[in-house]
Amino acid sequence: MSNYDYISLIPILPIAGFVLIGLAGKKYFPALSGWLATLLIGTSAVLSLFTAYQYFIVDGAANGVYPQLLPVDMQWLQFTNTLSINMGILLDPISVMMLVVVTFVSLMVHIYSTGYMKGESRYATFFAYLQLFTFSMLGLVMSSNLFQIYIFWELVGVSSFLLIGFYFDKPSAVAASKKAFIVTRFADLFFLIGILITGVTAHSFNFTDIIANLTSPEFLKEYSATFLGFSVVTWALVLIFIGGAGKSAMFPLHIWLPDAMEGPTPVSALIHAATMVVAGVYLVARLFPVFAITGSGAIDVVAYIGIFSALFAALIACTQTDIKRVLAYSTMSQIGYMMFALGVSSQAHDAGFTASMFHLFTHAFFKSLLFLGAGLVIHAVHSNDMKDMGGLRKYLPITHITFLIGCLAIAGVPPFAGFFSKEGILHAAYTTHPDIYYVALVTSGLTAFYMFRLYFRIFWNKADIHLHHFHGEGAWSMKFPLLILATLSIAAGFVPFAHYVTATRTEGHMHTDIMFSIAPVLIGLLGIAVAMMWYKNENDRADKAVAMMRGVYRTAYHKFYIDELYIFITKKVIFNCIGRPAAWIDRNIVDGTMNFIALMTGEISDSIKGMQSGKVQGYAMYFFAGVIGLTLICLYIWM
């Protein structure tokens, strides 16, 4: 057994960086703060890789099962003798995998940001926020119990809020940050209720105890209390899933994610592509054995919300013209994949669990690659809109190649990383839920289409384009992470993932079925071909297709009017039916009572203030009268 004493350094380094840079960086070492932050996160990344090495390679699986380790575990709040909240670090295959992903992507984003954010007046503040986010995310993935995960869950929400609203002089950024915070907070309310129900039912908040208690046969036999026809466990899991869906932008709580693209692009790459948005997937994966209890029904909610979000977001992504929004919807779609991959799994068929985690792993690399590439494109053309782009491949050669690799990876073309993970997901769906499989197949075609629509419209389309104010592709600090991530987008697929991560923590085997892969790959290639035909050169084929599907296109372009629906519900329904009556009661009854009391007090004191006349003899008279009065009362009582 290896020594994991250094493990708490991994989150401590970024929080130390946050405190140091946040307090002193802006004033004393503004130019150095970027590299200091990078150094700290780099150390964390090295430690995480070392942890992974120790955990998976040196220690390995004992008797075929990877252990769940608790290198740090302290009691924090004790409620009763049996129920307490701990603070700890839990190491098991998924948390170690997430450690590597989070620190690594964060490191890449830090390096990239030193170039991308250069010249910003709040350069140091930006890095302080990035450090805070990284700390919170690391805390989240290493949490040993539900309450701890909830604390860090809120912390990532706060840092996401701060970073989306980083350009706080832009009203749209402020609105987006508020929207993101409120929507996720709304979902977190359900999460908290779910945590409390789980804690009370399982008599513990620790993941290991929850899983052990809730899946034990005695518990399943005895605990049959139901509410509205569903068992308590189902309710708790669905509520926890709603929290996860809020963070992971699952329908219908996805509305904040596209708007969150108002933040600086590195932030989108780190938070809204690779790490924070997969927190929901991670949460479901953490509690997977409980979700997988047969007959709970919660797992089906996960599956169907996941697949619906995947398809829904893919449709919208096909119509958007803001390149970051396309990527945002693509992220939502890919997270939908991860969700339904968990949803189609069960204890017996846990291939989906592995595939989901694998997709999370590969997606982190290629999606942050795509976002960082998009950042360079935006840097070059000073616009987010693909109408202003086209023919950029000559200007941005490295971005072009790496972006292409990212697109191929997400489209699931072999041998890029996305191919392996997506095949795993589709295969898992095919074996248990064929209906989901067919929808997922269509979605993967759409994925290929919209990604290559994006690719061709940025880098091809217009034959000759003249860029104003073009000053090179960008510093090496920006191109270097692209190259690293592009390499990983190819290499990550060859990791024998099932060997390390399975639902039961055993050593599994990943097998790629060549015959099975034909259909998804063909669908993907078809999507690419259509995108190529429509968008490679300037032509009106795409416009004709749009004209043919006018209604569908408009609906998808307006994001299926979900935002409008939200506005309608909040502004018209909630505002008029709840807000206004509540305001009326507040103004007239609550305030009215207080105002009446104040008014009466004023009136009374006004009428009796004459008693305080300033005449000493008058006071003496009152005093004497009082004494006489008291005397009479005493006499009356005693006589």
Added chain:
Amino acid sequence: MNNIGIEQILFISTALFFIGVYGLFTRRNMITMLMAVELILNSVNINFVSFNKYLYPERLDGVFFTIFIIAIAAAEAAVAIAIIINIYRNHQSIDVEDSEEMKY
């Protein structure tokens, strides 16, 4: 001396008390009011001494209280006269009706 009953003494002290109260309420000159207060205090002193003498002749509590009151009355008179002098400096008058700024 012995044929004077406690009733007569109490009658005198009560009369003295109400004379004092009457003076306090009707006089406008502060010095006179102070004198009226002295009357009230001394009526109380008479009560103390007489109750001590007639009810508990073996004890001296009432007499000692009286001595305390005389001492405190002297101090009180000093303070009161100091106040009155200051009021006179401000108002050029010791009429109590002239100093009534401290009101609502």
